[in-house]
Amino acid sequence: xxxxxxxxxxxxxxxxxxxxxxxxxxxxxxxxxxxxxxxxxxxxxxxxxxxxxxxxxxxxxxxxxxxxxxxxxxxxxxxxxxxxxxxxxxxxxxxxxxxxxxxxxxxxxxxxxxxxxxxxxxxxxxxxxxxxxxxxxxx
Amino acid sequence: xxxxxxxxxxxxxxxxxxxxxxxxxxxxxxxxxxxxxxxxxxxxxxxxxxxxxxxxxxxxxxxxxxxxxxxxxxxxxxxx
Numbered sequence: 001x002x003x004x005x006x007x008x009x010x011x012x013x014x015x016x017x018x019x020x021x022x023x024x025x026x027x028x029x030x031x032x033x034x035x036x037x038x039x040x041x042x043x044x045x046x047x048x049x050x051x052x053x054x055x056x057x058x059x060x061x062x063x064x065x066x067x068x069x070x071x072x073x074x075x076x077x078x079x080x081x082x083x084x085x086x087x088x089x090x091x092x093x094x095x096x097x098x099x100x101x102x103x104x105x106x107x108x109x110x111x112x113x114x115x116x117x118x119x120x121x122x123x124x125x126x127x128x129x130x131x132x133x134x135x136x137x138x139x
Numbered sequence: 140x141x142x143x144x145x146x147x148x149x150x151x152x153x154x155x156x157x158x159x160x161x162x163x164x165x166x167x168x169x170x171x172x173x174x175x176x177x178x179x180x181x182x183x184x185x186x187x188x189x190x191x192x193x194x195x196x197x198x199x200x201x202x203x204x205x206x207x208x209x210x211x212x213x214x215x216x217x218x219x
Contacts, residue, residue, distance in 0.1 A: 053145050053211055053213070056195035081218060081219075116219055120218050121145065121218075122219075123146030123214070123216060123217055134214070134217070136216070136217045137186055137217075138185065138186065138187055139187045
């Protein structure tokens with residue numbers, strides 16, 4: 001059976017993730033939801049805009065999920081990212097890990113989000129009142 | 140040969156694809172591709188990093204480009 005759910009969507013539905021991660025062999029489920037914060041480095045964000053290189057992003061997300069399944073013996077993994085325009089408080093990413101014991105799912109969940117941020121080709125543009133900035137583009 | 144551009148790389152170049160005609164001036168390796176792009180668009184060289192993907196995989200500079208490869212410029216990612 002397939003243990004991973006990998007998706008890039010326009011609008012993120014976070015409430016269904018428990019059902020997706022629920023598993024008779026699991027004793028713990030961890031979920032991280034990344035959301036749009038209103039203030040970044042003292043400036044008020046009007047909106048965020050996400051774009052992706054979809055084929056490659058899905059491939060990288062699948063690799064990360066399989067690495068986590070292997071390393072922590074997970075029963076289920078979800079990685080789902082939203083793209084397009086997002087406003088303050090919108091969810092933009094959900095990662096979750098389902099494991100027999102809690103240590104594994106906490107560690108795996110952290111690995112999923114940290115590695116996604118390092119490797120997956122998704123780009124975030126911050127839109128302020130007077131300017132737009134591609135996040136992390138410059139040193 | 141066609142190069143896909145995303146995020147700030149697309150903004151710097153001003154379009155989402157670059158075409159190189161076959162033959163002279165067409166980069167043969169990832170390293171040459173970087174050099175060609177950075178000299179045509181110096182702002183690409185000022186980014187925190189610039190990775191290259193071929194057929195949806197990150198690749199090293201030594202890789203030789205083949206006809207039909209899907210080539211993409213990956214500026215610093217910022218998902219999540």
